[in-house]
Amino acid sequence: MSQYRVQNPATGEVVETFETATDQQIEEALAQAHDAYIGWRERSIQDRAAVVRRVAELFEERKQELAEIISLEMGKPLAESIDEVEFAASIIDYYGVHGPGLATDYEIPSTIPGKAVIEQRPVGALLGVMPWNFPYYQVARFAAPNLVLGNTIMLKHAEICARSALAIEQIMRDAGVPVGGYQNLFASHDQIAEIIADARVQGVSLTGSERAGAIIGEQAGRNLKKAVLELGGIDPMIVLDADDVAEVAREAWGFRVSNGGQVCNSNKRLIVMDDIYDDFVAELERLATGLEPGDPLDLSDGQFTPLSTREAAEKVHSQVQQAVAEGATLRVGGVLSDGPAAYYSPAVLTGVPRDSATYRQEIFGPVATVYRVSSDEEAIALANDCDFGLGGSVFSTDPARAKRLSDRLEVGMTHVNTIAAESAELPFGGVKYSGFGREMGPLGMGEFVNRRLHFIAE
Known part of the structure; x- marks a missing residue:
C-alpha cells in the first residue's frame, strides 16, 4: 500500500x-x-x-x-x-x-x-x-x-x-x-x-x-x-466535589470522546472522590450505552465516528482488553467493529490497578478511565504518578481548594473548573515525556x- x-x-x-x-x-x-x-x-x-x-x-x-x-x-x-x-x-x-x-x-x-x-x-x-x-x-x-x-x-x-x-x-x-x-x-x-x-x-x-x-x-x-x-499525554481531571455530579460527568465524557478520544490533552485519567464516584460513573455509563456507528459526514445523535485507522482501533481495543486481563472492569462499550472499518464503541473503564502496565499507557481513543480516591493527597499523588505532563484540571465548588491542588500538578497547563482552555492566545505544551x-x-x-x-x- x-x-x-x-x-x-x-x-x-x-x-x-x-x-x-x-x-x-x-x-x-x-x-x-x-x-x-x-x-x-x-x-x-x-x-x-x-x-x-x-x-x-x-x-x-x-x-x-x-x-x-x-x-x-x-x-x-x-x-x-x-x-x-x-x-x-x-x-x-x-x-x-x-x-x-x-x-x-x-x-x-x-x-x-x-x-x-x-x-x-x-x-x-x-x-x-x-x-x-x-x-x-x-x-x-x-x-x-x-x-x-x-x-x-x-x-x-x-x-x-x-x-x-x-x-x-x-x-x-x-x-x-x-x-x-x-x-x-x-x-x-x-x-x-x-x-x-x-x-x-x-x-x-x-x-x-x-x-x-x-x-x-x-x-x-x-x-x-x-x-x-x-x-503524548495522560492528563488528569480531578473531581473533588460538585453541585451537579452528572453535569461534571457529562463535561468529562464530552471532552474525552471528542475527536474519537484522539486528543493529546484529553482527560485520560478521571480521578473522582469516593463520595461522588458512583454517581459520576453511573452517568458515564448512561452516556456510553446504546451508541451506534455513524457516517462522519452525516452523523446523527447517538452515533459515534470511527478512529483514524483500523490499526488505531485495534490498538485501543488491545489496550482495553489488556487492562481487563490485569484486573480492570469494562463497564460499557469497548466493542471493535468487524474490519476493515475502524469503529470502536466509546467505553467506560474502572478499577485499573496502579501496578498494571495499562495504568502507565496513553489510550488514544474514546475510553473514559475512572479512578476512585478518598483524599486530596491521594488524588494529587495519582495525578502526578505519570511519565507524561501535558495538561491537567481540578474541579470543585471551592475554587481555592481546587487551585491549591492544581498548583501541585506536574504539567505544562493547569486548569480549575474547566478541562482545557484552548484559544489562539493561550500557550500549549508540556513537561516530562510530553x-x-x-x-x-x-x-x-x-x-x-x-x-x-x-x-x-x-
Whole structure:
C-alpha cells in the first residue's frame, strides 16, 4: 500500500494514493526553502503578517471543503471538522494581527556606554512533522508564527492526511506566500532524517508520539538543531466535589470522546472522590450505552465516528482488553467493529490497578478511565504518578481548594473548573515525556527566533 493515501476509516476503502517524494524533489524543496527565506526575511514583518492574515481568510472561505476532506481522511465528525478549520483560521489570524507586536525589538540597560537592543530575527528554513488527529490546527500553530517571523516552512504531514496537506499548501500559495515559503513534502522517514541533517534547515517541530519525539529529538540533537516536541499525554481531571455530579460527568465524557478520544490533552485519567464516584460513573455509563456507528459526514445523535485507522482501533481495543486481563472492569462499550472499518464503541473503564502496565499507557481513543480516591493527597499523588505532563484540571465548588491542588500538578497547563482552555492566545505544551517548547499565544513566536544582541557604542 502506498505510504501516502486517503483511506476512509468508515469503510476501509483506499480512495486515493500519492507518490512518496524522490530524493531529487527533496533537494529541490530544500533549495527553494532556503532561497525563499533569503527574500522573505527582507520583507517587513507587517508585509509578512498581511500575507498570513490572507491565509486565515482563505481557511474561512474554504472551510466546508476543508472540513469534508478531513472527515473523509481521518473520520472526524463534520461539525467537529468545521470547528477545527475555524480554530485554525483564528490561530493564523491571531499571528497575522498580533505577530508584529510580539516580535518587536527592545532595549535593555547596559553598564557599558552605548545602546543595547535585543532584536527578534528569523533563523531560516524549518521542518514541521505533523500528526493526523488535527490536520489543520496542528499546522496552523506551527506555520503561522514562523511565517510572520520570516522563517520558511517545509511540512511533512501524516501519511493519511495527503489531501488536507495539499489543500493547506494551495491556500498558502493563493494567499501570496512566496514559492518555497511553504512546501508540503510527501517524505519518507529516511528523507526526514536527511532534511534535519541539512545545513539549510535550522529547526524542527514535531507533534506526535513520545516514540517519534525521541527519534526526531535525537536526530535534531545530533545535528545541533533546535527542536520543539509536543508529544503524548495522560492528563488528569480531578473531581473533588460538585453541585451537579452528572453535569461534571457529562463535561468529562464530552471532552474525552471528542475527536474519537484522539486528543493529546484529553482527560485520560478521571480521578473522582469516593463520595461522588458512583454517581459520576453511573452517568458515564448512561452516556456510553446504546451508541451506534455513524457516517462522519452525516452523523446523527447517538452515533459515534470511527478512529483514524483500523490499526488505531485495534490498538485501543488491545489496550482495553489488556487492562481487563490485569484486573480492570469494562463497564460499557469497548466493542471493535468487524474490519476493515475502524469503529470502536466509546467505553467506560474502572478499577485499573496502579501496578498494571495499562495504568502507565496513553489510550488514544474514546475510553473514559475512572479512578476512585478518598483524599486530596491521594488524588494529587495519582495525578502526578505519570511519565507524561501535558495538561491537567481540578474541579470543585471551592475554587481555592481546587487551585491549591492544581498548583501541585506536574504539567505544562493547569486548569480549575474547566478541562482545557484552548484559544489562539493561550500557550500549549508540556513537561516530562510530553515534550518541550510551547506553541500558540505570545510564547508561540519565541521558539524559532534569533534573539540577536545589537549594540551601538557611544
